[in-house]
Amino acid sequence: MKSKIAVGLAGVAAAGFMAFAAAPAVEAGHHQCSIIGKFDRNRDGKLNVFEAKRAGKAVFAAINKDGDRTLEPSEVSGRIGPETFDKYNRIKRKGLDRVEWTRLVKARFYAANRDGDRTIECDELKTKAGHRLLAVIWH
Numbered sequence: 001m002k003s004k005i006a007v008g009l010a011g012v013a014a015a016g017f018m019a020f021a022a023a024p025a026v027e028a029g030h031h032q033c034s035i036i037g038k039f040d041r042n043r044d045g046k047l048n049v050f051e052a053k054r055a056g057k058a059v060f061a062a063i064n065k066d067g068d069r070t071l072e073p074s075e076v077s078g079r080i081g082p083e084t085f086d087k088y089n090r091i092k093r094k095g096l097d098r099v100e101w102t103r104l105v106k107a108r109f110y111a112a113n114r115d116g117d118r119t120i121e122c123d124e125l126k127t128k129a130g131h132r133l134l135a136v137i138w139h
């Protein structure tokens, strides 16, 4: 009898842990989709490439802390990795200029658009590619 109770408690503890672990992901999902409302100019509940580019430009301005013309590695840390930085840093100045940054935003937009239509829907933001898009349009 004692062992049955112990097993039962372990089960409850495991379920409790899983519920705890799942909760933040659900909240994060809701949070992620709020960016659509923020930049959804044509009010269709989705992000088209123009809306995503606008969001990307807002990020550029927000994270370009030194106010120069480019995003340096320190300014994009946590958003893109060094390989991505090098790949899009075609004109080798200090960092990514607005054109290069926008090219990256567009590439991530199309990579995240799994159903191949013209827009990013909320569920597409919840995928790995969606997170990679969010990294360059969210602030």
Ligand SMILES: [Ca+2]
Residues within 6 Å of the ligand: 039, 040, 041, 042, 043, 044, 045, 046, 047, 048, 051
């Ligand atoms: Ca829209």
Ligand SMILES: [Ca+2]
Residues within 6 Å of the ligand: 064, 065, 066, 067, 068, 069, 070, 071, 072, 075, 095
């Ligand atoms: Ca800068």
Ligand SMILES: [Ca+2]
Residues within 6 Å of the ligand: 113, 114, 115, 116, 117, 118, 119, 120, 121, 124
């Ligand atoms: Ca889509």
